[in-house]
Amino acid sequence: MKKRTWAVYVLLLLSGIFIISLSLSPVWALDSAQAAKLKVQALVDRFPALNTEARQTLASQLMGMGSEGILLVCRLLVPPGTGDDTNARYALSALATYVSQEGGEKAREL
Numbered sequence: 001m002k003k004r005t006w007a008v009y010v011l012l013l014l015s016g017i018f019i020i021s022l023s024l025s026p027v028w029a030l031d032s033a034q035a036a037k038l039k040v041q042a043l044v045d046r047f048p049a050l051n052t053e054a055r056q057t058l059a060s061q062l063m064g065m066g067s068e069g070i071l072l073v074c075r076l077l078v079p080p081g082t083g084d085d086t087n088a089r090y091a092l093s094a095l096a097t098y099v100s101q102e103g104g105e106k107a108r109e110l
Helices: 002-044 052-063 066-074 086-100
Strands: none
Touching: 002 052, 002 066, 002 086, 052 066, 052 086, 066 086
16 A cells, blocks of 8 residues: 555656646746847957957857857847947858858858
């Protein structure tokens, strides 16, 4: 009888853990999306780069974030006269230069 009761408690515990993990998964997704936004913003804030090497490094890091990173940079653009998106424009220019290099065929596919 005790083995049976113990098995029921273990089953209930595992079920509870499973339900809690399902209910928290949107929170984890939100955290990763927020982390991506923060990472892109931190990279964009470093533009304009001090030199070509720094620009290439920043562009490479943005490209490493894939299409999501590029989209997040694009979302930083604002209509003319409504705000300052200079750094985002520098970042997009750096990305265009980066993918235009010889050997950048894979990067251009994004």
